[in-house]
Amino acid sequence: MSRPDGRNRSETVSRRATLRDGRGVRRWRRLHPGPGPLSWILLGLLLIGSPLLAQARGVDVRPMDSRVFTVDPREVVTAVFQIVNQTGQPNDFEGRLLMPEGWRAITPEFPFSLPAGGSAMRLVSFFVPERVAAGEYRVSYQVGLRGRPGALGGSTLAVRVRPVFKLQVDILDMPAIAIANEPYEATFQIGNYSNTELTVGFGAQSSRESKVEPAAGSMTLAAGEVRPVELTIKPPAITEPTRDEISLTATASTPGLETPLSDTAKKSVETLPRMTGKEMPYHSMKTYFTRRVGGSWSGKNDGDDGAGVQLEWSGSGALDNTDERFLSFLLRWPGLNDETVFGQDTWFYLDYRGRDFDVTLGDASYSLSPLTEMGVSGRGARFAWRGERWEVSAYHVGSFDFGDDEEDFDGHQTGLGATFALTPTWLVALNYLDQTDNLNGHNRILGLRQKAVLGPELALDVEVAGSTGDAGSGAAFWGDLVKLGAPWRYRLTLLYASPDYAGYYQNQDRAYLDVNYAPEDRPWSLRAFYHYNRYHDDEPPDDEDNDDFVVDLDADDWGWYSPDSEEHEAGIGVNWRTPSDSRYLAELRYRQRNDLNPAPTFDETENILRLGYAKSFKELNLSLNTSVDVGQKLDRVTGERSMTDAYRGSLFWRPTKRLNLGAYLFLENQAAASFDEEPSMTAGVSANLILNERSNLSLDVQGQNYNGQNSVIANAQYSYLRENGDMIRVQARHGSRYAETYDNGMDMDNSLMISYTVPIEVPTLRRKDVATLRGRAFDQETGKGLANVVLKMDRLVAITDANGYFMFPSVKLGVYQLTLAGGRLPVGMIPLVEMPQEVNLFFDAGVPVNLPFIRGATIDGKVQLYEPDPSLLPSQTFVQVGRGVKAPPPPTSEELKPSRGLGGILVEVRSGDQVYRRLTNGNGEFRFAGLQPGTWTVTIDPEKLPENATIEETGYTLEVEPSADQEVEFRVELKIRTMRMLGTLKVKG
Structure with missing residues (x-):
């Protein structure tokens, strides 16, 4: 919990309206009789690294395509997600794409607004790097409130990167630092990842005229054979530090190859004329101090313009070299959410993770379990202790709210948890939550949970819980069975929560089943799923506070409250990849959503056929992704039938290594929508230009037509990294919306943010694994220090100063041989002591080493x-x-x-x-x-x-x-x- 990632303060509906999920039911409605005390059942089980498929706090994120993608490096993956706002109130959201390091997003993420119960389709494209290793990777798309940390919902995709048979050059060993005019060794590795024998030629080069031996050669490699190539590199004599790029290129050609195979590995080596280093007796943690200046203006005198300054200091890292104690913190003040779209909340927290205990203070996400507390963002404190088989935690959140501006709409809670490891793969946990808020009053929840690994890549997580208090006495059950790996992947999620259960999933039923069959040795994969949701609410919005917000509501729009409704969704699809790397998708979907009340207001069914095509033109560095949805929607209440269709396309082009261009288009007519809506269109273009090694520029423009409203958003960002490590970032956005609801038909918003970030190394604890070796080289007869004497200790180098003093700073404890590597010694000067000299830093740390020289x-x-x-x-x-x-x-x-x-x-x-x-x-x-x-x-x-x-x-x-x-x-x-x-x-x- 070093970063807040749980429930946000604006996740819960206003107390004036009923929540779709049942959390906002007024207390007097919850006082009707409920079931008796719950009999606790122990079920067994553990889920390892398996995020919730779709439902998280208040937002349902559903992938509309297969959850398994098989791709080659340098390909673009495009996925479509359906976002459903289940917070019960209108909100501004933003998507966040979490990918492995080095992967790059193609489509930019813009904030979007949804009414309560409304849905939107989000198209996500990302680029798989060229040199990514073959294997399976997880890519997660999360949705949260704009400007707030944490996620309200998310979904995870599996991206399987195929092995490509080719010639590959890797670097096995090469020093990061070289000394001018002193040879060093570098080892490359040439691998034949083809299925035939190859005769491989190689050539080595230096960008700084270093002498490389051997400069060229050849070898014969059997299929799958890997062989090292050892090079001796001698840098030229230099007076100033420089960087030398050493590269090895291997080429091979054979009958059956249209073009010769070729691969290059290279590494930049810092070449120094001398190195004395810097003494660092303390372990340090990198922190960043940022000053932001931002504001927004609309061009109208409407009082919505604003500007402000924000200061932030943050850091995260190990406190020592044992990697057993970690500290993270964030101090950010004041909040700039109201001044600019780039603004962030005021936030203060400190989080310590140790080997035996954890401590969290301040604004963070505090959680126990799915049925007690999944994660609430607030100001509080948490303590956790770990033993060999036990873990005990406790937290108290003294202040949190659910998004309303009124001070009386908040609450506090205390959580206690205890986990016992029956076996290394079988955990049992007991969780207790005491919560008070102005929605549900005072309630207590007790949950019993088991997590266990049932087999290879098979895990089960089950929890039963009961509650008592102002909301009544209720019970809930939650279970999740997950099978990963190949070829079968499946997930079964079950949820039941009674009407008087005081937890987040109050009065809900859910059953999700997702199955994927993706053989590793086949070019195709299959997907099938069935999702069932039932929401038990039977109270329409009232006007107990004489609020115009409710009075102005049209009764025809009450459907988004989903009173006592259920939803069924099922589908089956196939993905196919051809030898030419074209990818085809075909999928059938069925969805039914109906009102279970005696006088239903809606009863809808929808059948959709989705066809998709994707192609990567590697020779052009161009990737294309398209899909089309065609379906029919039936409203059984009115008997009306309507056609639904959607068209999606994205294009990514990399004309040079420094420039990336992208474009996307999305047209939709009620396809996969959770409520009636007008046709919508979204289109955008993006460009990213690497100006040089220290600066880059990105531009994104998106236009949208939605519910009779036309909007355009343009983003620009420039980043510059100074030589001293400071970062300058400029962000600008222009947004304009045109709709008849505005007085002049046009609403504009312009935002600007300038950030200056300074990295600061903060010393933490004294390093016990290092020592500093000091000494002096001098003339025995005169006592005068000898300058420019080069000394080596392993790969470390020290050069004496004008008075003969030298230092090896922060050397890892060990036994070394101190050797004389030359330098500018007077002619005939020789050490009076035997060289090389053994230095044992375990015992001699802090003892100066004197090196007397005499004229031989x-x-x-x-x-x-x-x-x-x-x-x-x-x-x-x-x-x-x-x-x-x-x-x-x-x-x-x-x-x-x-x-x-x-x-x-x-x-x-x-x-x-x-x-x-x-x-x-x-x-x-x-x-x-x-x-x-x-x-x-x-x-x-x-x-x-x-x-x-x-x-x-x-x-x-x-x-x-x-x-x-x-x-x-x-x-x-x-x-x-x-x-x-x-x-x-x-x-x-």
């Missing part, structure tokens, strides 16, 4: 080649050795001169497990910087030396100190070759 040791050197001085070598003179001639001695080391460095020689430095290797540059030089102080061994690979070179030392052991710069030279000497001259060869033979 440096070992540099050269591999130098030494050769003899060319002037000392007999390079130009050849000496024949032998015959007493000796070769000259080779030059000594002192006589060798450095000539050049040897490039490409592998040099290795090693200290324990730490090993680093380098190749000498073209000059034979090498350098190892940032080495830990200690003992290091420097070696070279002699295999890479020239063939005629020798080296005495291939390795050196060095003791290096912090900040020390050690130099080493590897001396490579060139060998001196001695050439021996041989004498003349003599060959014998």
